[in-house]
Amino acid sequence: MRLEGKTAFVTGGSHGIGREIAEKFAREGADVAFNYGHDEAGADATKAAIAATGRRALGVRADLRDLAALREMVASAVRTFGRLDILVNNAGVEHKADFWDVTEDDYDRVLDVNLKGLFFTTQAFVRHLRDTSRPGKVINISSIHEDLPFPGFASYCASKGGVRMLTRNLAVELGPLGITVNAIAPGAIETPINTVLLNNPNLLKTLIDHIPLGRLGKPKDVAGLALYLASADADYVNGSTYYIDGGLTVSYHEQ
Template sequence: MKLEGKVALVTGSSQGIGQAIAVRLAQEGADIIIDYRSHIEGAQETLSKVEAAGRKGYIVRADLGVVSEVRQLIAEGIQQFGKLDILVNNAGIEKNASFWEVTEADYDSVVNVNLKGVFFATQAIVQHLMETKRPGKIINISSVHEELPFPHFSAYCASKGGLKMMMRNLAIELGSLGITINNVAPGAIETPINTKLLNDPQKLTSLLDNIPLGRLGKPNDVASVVAFLASPDADYITGTTVVTDGGLLWNYREQ
């Protein structure tokens, strides 16, 4: 119970990696603010799992691409629990299109959620921690594509590359406040976003050939890393990306 007495907000925690993170942090003792945009049933499922772990949960709907909703999410979570100690910026989206066909609307939707929303959610918790004179933990769920090119997903890669540099910069700026910030970069994980891949044996086999550990990751593989970074065991770690990909990044090659 390394997070007993802590309050954590996990954005995009109604399914997949976000849900696994919320449940794992609850198992470590934290109360959880559960964020969703459109999947209320999933958010309620996350709440049930958090409560089954013996912790309190609270659901807030917010579109992470809208700064006013981001700020309201943080404010409502703090109002409910009286404080916020840990922010996990998990919510993210991607759009598949050749570069020359990307629309402004699709570009904006990806960058607004994946980068701008993270920027202002982080700003809001930092302001709270400064006002209350407390340390805190910020953990961003990035992607191997903060390093690895991903053709036809240029906006997504740009958002994750920006997230890497934002994290490194803030590690320096926030260090004197006792606030750490790190990225977790998953590779190929079994989540709803990869349903088409999981149902395409040829593509799945091709991908697995690129993963030295020979399997896709599970949401809990990512959640375990987040739990470590959120805990006192990681108090001296800031400004780094923990790649969680079964070896994919350094072994990947286009087929």
Template sequence: MRLKHKVALVTGSSQGIGRAIAVRLAQEGADIVINDLEEDEQARLTAEQIRVLGRRVCIVAADIAQVDNCRRLVRESVERMGQLDILVNNAGIEKRAAFLDVRKEDFDRVLQVNLRGAFFLTQSFVRHLASSGRGGKIINTSSVHEELAFPHFTSYCASKGGLKMMMRSLAVELAPLGITINNIAPGAIETPINSALLRQPDQLAALLARIPLKRLGQPQDVAGAAAFLASADADYITGTTLFVDGGLLRDYHEQ
């Protein structure tokens, strides 16, 4: 098991990609801190899936859009698990709106969760590692839309583009501390956020026509990439984005 004796904090891990990452890291031997807005039934289900693997697990509810919550999340995670070695900034939201209709509160919420939350949670995590003189791994769940335009989701694209440059800058700044940071950029993944798309055969067919591998990704596809980047196999990889998109970005074209 590549992550034995490691502890990973995975934000937004009560369902979807976050749950798949948390479970996969546990399969690799890591103990897990589950985070979401609430300690609800979905979060408890993720915890049970990890517990049956024989790993330690706890749930720490926190809204990472609030900077003080980011600091509390790291503090409580360390108090309950003893240490943190891996941070997966997975929590994210999107708000659809034409540019002229974007509301300030929606723009703020998207940037606060997707970018500011990841920034200050990473800061608290790095302070924890630095205080104990240990290296660690940071993995951000970004999106193909850190590169690919997405009309009607401009705030989301801005947040993911910002996450890309945050990652690249921190890769240089944190390397002397033995800390690596990388992004995973999923394409179209079959998760609850895409449930409406799955109920619209015409739209789904049009999307699949733009994906060279001709299928939606699964949360496990992203989780496998996260397990690799969290492991010693990726010790010499930092400052890069790993696209998990079935070739979508390299063969994208408008219909």
């Protein structure tokens, strides 16, 4: 059990990559808290899966755009478990629109969840570690679109570019405290955020033709990498971004 005795917090844990990471961590010995927005059924399923491993689970409904709410969700996890050791910033949203049609509300929603929410959730976690004089691990779930352009998703790309730089900056700033900060940049993964893609055979085939491994990724692929970064095996890994995209980024080209 690679996370025996550890406690983790995963944002966006009611479905997709977040749920897979939460369940993977629990199977490896960690107690797991997670947040969710509106998916009560998904949250219940995640809690049940964690409990089935014999580990403790806590689901907290919180809007990551609300600083008071996100600070309270971290505090509630600390009250419940007594400590936190690992933070996975997984929650994210996107909005498709031509650049000239993007509204302020759409922009704010994407940046507030993907970057601002991540920033201040990490701050609350780091304050807890400093107050208790303990090391810890931060894992940011970014995207290949922190580097690869994605026309029609300018605000999403801007948010993930911010995550890339924030990861590197915090690795330097927090390293002396024994806190490592790394990121995972998934490519096309079979999750609800890609429902439109999954339901469009022509678009899906075009994308898969660009992926050397010839398939989409699965949430378990990302969870396995997150487990490595959360474990003692990655204690000397800091400031890195791991692309997990089947080779898409290095092979992609416009037709």
